[in-house]
Amino acid sequence: MTLAQPIPLVRPSLEADDALLRSFGEILDSGMVTNGRLVRAFEEDVAEYLGVAHVVAVANCTTGLMMVLRCLDLTGAVVLPSFTFMATGHAVLWNGLTPRFADSDTGTCTIDPASVHALTDQAAAVLAVHTFGAPCDVAALQEITDRQGIPLVIDAAHGFGSRYPDGTMVGTKGVAEVFSLSPTKPLSTGEGGLIATADEGLARELRTAREYGNPGDYDSRFAGLNGRMTEFAAALGSANLRKFPLRMTRRRALVQRYRDNLADIPGIEPQQIPAGTVSSYKDFVVRVDDAYGLNRDQLATRLHEEHISSRTYFDPPLHRQYAYRHLTPEAPLPATELLSRRMITLPLYPGMDDAMVDRICDVIHGGAST
Ligand SMILES: *Cc1c(COP(=O)(O)O)cnc(C)c1O
Numbered sequence: 101m102t103l104a105q106p107i108p109l110v111r112p113s114l115e116a117d118d119a120l121l122r123s124f125g126e127i128l129d130s131g132m133v134t135n136g137r138l139v140r141a142f143e144e145d146v147a148e149y150l151g152v153a154h155v156v157a158v159a160n161c162t163t164g165l166m167m168v169l170r171c172l173d174l175t176g177a178v179v180l181p182s183f184t185f186m187a188t189g190h191a192v193l194w195n196g197l198t199p200r201f202a203d204s205d206t207g208t209c210t211i212d213p214a215s216v217h218a219l220t221d222q223a224a225a226v227l228a229v230h231t232f233g234a235p236c237d238v239a240a241l242q243e244i245t246d247r248q249g250i251p252l253v254i255d256a257a258h259g260f261g262s263r264y265p266d267g268t269m270v271g272t273k274g275v276a277e278v279f280s281l282s283p284t285k286p287l288s289t290g291e292g293g294l295i296a297t298a299d300e301g302l303a304r305e306l307r308t309a310r311e312y313g314n315p316g317d318y319d320s321r322f323a324g325l326n327g328r329m330t331e332f333a334a335a336l337g338s339a340n341l342r343k344f345p346l347r348m349t350r351r352r353a354l355v356q357r358y359r360d361n362l363a364d365i366p367g368i369e370p371q372q373i374p375a376g377t378v379s380s381y382k383d384f385v386v387r388v389d390d391a392y393g394l395n396r397d398q399l400a401t402r403l404h405e406e407h408i409s410s411r412t413y414f415d416p417p418l419h420r421q422y423a424y425r426h427l428t429p430e431a432p433l434p435a436t437e438l439l440s441r442r443m444i445t446l447p448l449y450p451g452m453d454d455a456m457v458d459r460i461c462d463v464i465h466g467g468a469s470t
Contacts, residue, residue, distance in 0.1 A: 106407040107456050110449045112283040113340065113347055114290070123335040135310075135328040142334035143294075145341055150271035152296045154303035157329040157337075158310055161257045161280030161293040165191035165227075167309040167327055168276045168295060171302060172251055174224040180255075181211040182417040182429065183436045184229045188255045189418045197224065201419045201429045203436050204231070207372040209385070209443065212435065213240035219430060220244055225251045230259035230270055232413075232445075233286070233380035234373050238264060238273045251275040256296075258382035260287045261348050265376035271296035276306075281333070286351070286380045287340055289333035347450040351381045354448060354457055358384055361461035365468050367392025371443075383413070384448040387439070393469035396442050406463050409447055415440040 127133055139157050147155040158164040169178070169191055178192045182201040192199045200223060203215040209231040216226055226245050228236045236254070245252040252273070256262075257280035259270040271277045276299070279285070281292035297303050308315045313324025362368050367389040373379045388396040396412065403410045417440045418424050419433065446460060 104407050104459070107409060107447045107452075107460065108449075109409040109411055109445065109447050110284050111451055112288050113343070113450055114283070114288065114336070117339065120335060120339045123339075124332060127331045127335065132331060134330045136331050138331045138334040138338065139329050142329075142337045142341075145338055146294055147296070149341065150269045150296055152269075152272050153298045154296070154300060156295040156297075156303055156306045156310065157334060158293040158295060158306075158327045159329060160282065160291050161255070161278050162187040162191060163310075163325055163327040164278040164293040164295045165253070165255060166194050167306055167325060168253055168278060168302075169195045169197065169225070169227075170322070171305040171309055172225065172253070172275065176222065176224040178225045178227050179216050179219045179223050180227040180418075181229055181231070181436070182419040182433055183209065183414050183439050184231065184255070184418060185257065185414060186418065186421065186423075187257070188227060188229055189424060191255075192227065193423070199418070199424065199427055201427070201433060201436075203431070203433045204439060206387070206435045206438055208234050208374050209371050209439055210234055210236040210374070211241070213237050213244060215431070216241060217244050220248045220250070223248070223250060225253055227253045227255060228274070229255045229257070230262055230380075232371055232385050233258045233262050233382040234371060235259065235262050235264050235270055235377045235379070237374065242273065254278070257285065259380055260285065260294075261344065261378075261380035263378035265374070270380075272298070275299060276302060281337060284382075286348070286382050287337070287344055289329070289337040289340070292329050292333045292337060348380070350450040351448065354450075354452055354454075355381050355384050357454055357457045358446065358461065361458065362386065362464060365392065365465060367468075368464060381448065383445045385413070385443050385445050387442045388444060389442065391469070392467065394467045396444050399464065399467055400444060402467055403460070403463055406459075408460055408463060411445040413443065413445050415443075
């Protein structure tokens, strides 16, 4: 009996080439190892790629979100989805702000504007998320926040390479969008984050915030952080940005293969990508409904038995996690409850081959009710 090759959930694209190794050598020789020339070059490359005026490179997305909320000088409640990664909520808590949980859409998995609308009274800000890479309904959210006169901040951790229906890149909306460059994200620098904003004043504040709140005269204006990116991370980021379009094309082809393979299985519903948008496909996720032969956890077990990794993001959702349980949601979150029980993340990374997708889909076919 031959044992099937294990398939990991993700394998970050971090291979070294000569140019990258040369630039690592140059960084070491220069003695300038953090927040220097290569960080600025990376920021400029990303700003051009996204079509946004300012990009501030930071240590990671969590730090970036914490600093954006701090620089906006907010007090009170922030509306955010419960169906998200814990770091979205943590950035709110670290600022002494109170999370107010909005529901999400069962098809797109993104924050539901109708639910947001019901929660914005007296809120200080809305913090939306491009869940698994699918752009949130930014037009509807912007209308709500404009009417309330509060900022829309976007956790774009999953969204590097995604596009809005108007053709602009994710990174160009809200007061700021914050990307993650950690190893499981579409573009990686090992660890890292990027804040994109059209607001020059905010960008300046953020550059101070990532330097402990010190604008350069050793007289800190507020309690900033060490939120800097290293030169090594920036060199890796610039190298990966050059290869990014090709990797996105590969990611999309793999997702199309999944979709074609899974199309005729009752009760297996891939995440819907909102009309006119492009997803980065940070993840390929499917909803396991009653019409399928197994429930979500049984499918995860079946995949595991075949040496195929999967994850059950985001289960439990934020409002059911220990750190958040004291905050009772103001309204029921039926879609969040459903998504957290039914969504499963399947393996996806540019280095995967078609046969791996086929093997995974065969296992899923095997669990279908007949
Ligand atoms: C990964 C992730 C973060 C945190 O990113 P880091 O760079 O690891 O700090 C924040 N929000 C969401 C939705 C994420 O998936």
